[in-house]
Amino acid sequence: MKLKTLKLINFRNYNEGFFEFSDNLNIIFGDNGTGKTTLLEAIHFLSLTKSFRTNNDINIVKKKQDYFQIFGSFLNSKDKKIFVNLNYSKNEGKRIFINKVDLKRKTDIVGRLPVVIFSPGSQKITDGGPQVRRNFIDRILSQINSDYFQALIEYKKRIYQRNLILNKYRVQRQNKYDDYINTIDEMLVGFGAVIQKGRFEFIEKFNNLFCNIYKKLVHYDESVSLQIMPNIQADSNDFEQKFKDKLQSRFENDLILGRTGAGPHRDNILLLFGNNDIRIVGSLGEHKMLLIALKIAEGIFIEQNLKEPVIFLLDDLFALLDVTHYVNIINEIGKHKQTIITTTDLDVIKNKGFDLDKFNVKTYKLPTGVS
Template sequence: MKLQALALHNFRNYDDVTVAFGDGVNVLLGENAQGKTNLLEAIYFLALARNHRTSSDRDLINWQAETAQVKGRVQKASGNTPLELDLSKHGKRAKVNHLEQAKLSRYVGQLNVILFAPEDLSLVKGAPQIRRRFMDMEFGQMSQKYLYNLSQYRTILKQRNKYLKELGAKQQKDLVLLDVLSDQLANYGAQIMFQRITFLKQLETWAAQIHQEISQQRETLTFHYATSIADDALVDTAHIYEALKAGYAAKRDKELFQRTTLLGPHRDDLKFIVNDKDVASFGSQGQQRTTALSVKLAEIDLMHEQTGEYPVLLLDDVLSELDDMRQTHLLTAIQDKVQTFLTTTSLSGVAQKLIHQPKIFTINNGQISSESDDGDEDASADAADDETNGI
């Protein structure tokens, strides 16, 4: 899978930009606050129809404009696919092959991306919601069923929490509707949890191998899906469903008192275990970074295994956070394997030696100029328009 071209209109600090990319490593070079991360953000948004930095889509629109647009052309084994997202104060519209999609779940998955930024190092030691979001974003790209179940679960969870608040304020409590909502929530919750467990087992296989390579066979990485459901109930959706139902019944009084749902995948966590110890609590900073890197690289292989296509890799200033050894492993692993977009203020040292024939883009105040790896300018605005014809 490759992103051949991208066109932006009023997106962040880009007024009107059209750019064609290389199939290998695309280096986005420039000083801070010039738009490098914004360009990666546009690619991420084109893929998932949501922003990784803010929950407000309005923040993506240039402050001087009322609407914004992101368009791209994706090359896959099955052919080229134009994608388009239109943003306004009324919401967003998604198009595939110029046809508007009624549901975003039918749009997501047309372009698969993996983002690795400095804040992703907190995947290991950060709050549980970071790891839940990681699972939802990555697994959602690989399975429309997962996205659908997640959407339904969130809708019912919101309804159930609202009803718990209403019940908590009443003397007489009608629990019939609560039982109905509990049953629905357990149904979708069980499917989400079983899908997570299935994907995590597959991801663990890839990550464990990569972690051993980086640690030179000194460390073993395993995953543990942490939930309040007993481990022996995690064998299939039916057993998880029954365990969730029993859990809601057992916690009913506590939930009515606290007026919120205390059980389910929205409360679960993912633990990374290195040499039989929770690396978040007992691991060194080096072990935590190796774990985060192993998981991100494993995602590449898992997405390929699940979809038949390698994803696009977005590296946002991550090289500056890795030592030479981990830089070397990262750049060696992706070389000639996945299309990569890498932001940096300076391409030097290890990176310069390891990246073969990069396509370099200099970004300055929302303007993009392209040059080949020998420094010759090779892309005018007209040439870019020719290459991006069709998006």
């Protein structure tokens, strides 16, 4: 998939913005606060119907306005044009049109415009808590496997609903595991089974790719892998029963805490460097290289599964990487994939011996003090 043009209306600092992209490397540069991250955020929003910076869409609407709009035109690998329009209004929420057809389920767009985002916050994948790594995996699987994605959405809804009920029962001093909770749990175990199976299958395939990319990047023979420590320890035959038993046996505990303590939303996911948790042994540089390898592997994995090239969005990588790492990653992806990079200073890139001419690069300067 290639992004050809993008138009933004009332999207954060943009009143109206229009961009044309090259099929290869694009560099967006400008001072702090000119809207570089916002531009990548808008592309991410079209692809996944959500931001990578906020969970609350209202934050994105330009101040004093009631709605925002994103228009993107894409060209897929079969040379088919795809026009996508996403509208959000404070009163009516989101609506998405593909080639002018209103999508019944907004989530149906996920997986059609695959992107990989690499931002200063991405380092949390290697050094943050398990939730960040669960999200990393969920984000990839959501783009390539719609059954997984739907199960995940339903699972999260049921957990939310169950937690509300737990809190209500606690206030009412109702502590019986009743039919209502039982019905929710029946649904949870079904969706949970899809999630657990999806995650295990993913890790098995992904680790090989991830490890090979890492070795190629660092020329160093240390094996790296993602490993799941599932909250429900069971194989696919007895997963549902074991999960159900655990939900039931923990019910009183859950009531006290007001949240559901068992299930795949509590899976621990480790990033192993050799045989050790990277969070315990990793140097700063090792964390960075692992992140680069993970992100490149993410892109290739999505591409292999969807049979459609991904768009790489690299936000302010100088804030995260030193020049050697930076050049490594751009060499790896910038020549072959559509890549959109943001930076405050184009000269820094040039001065560090980075030969932009080799890349058929398109640069775009965002104006300061205009919106």
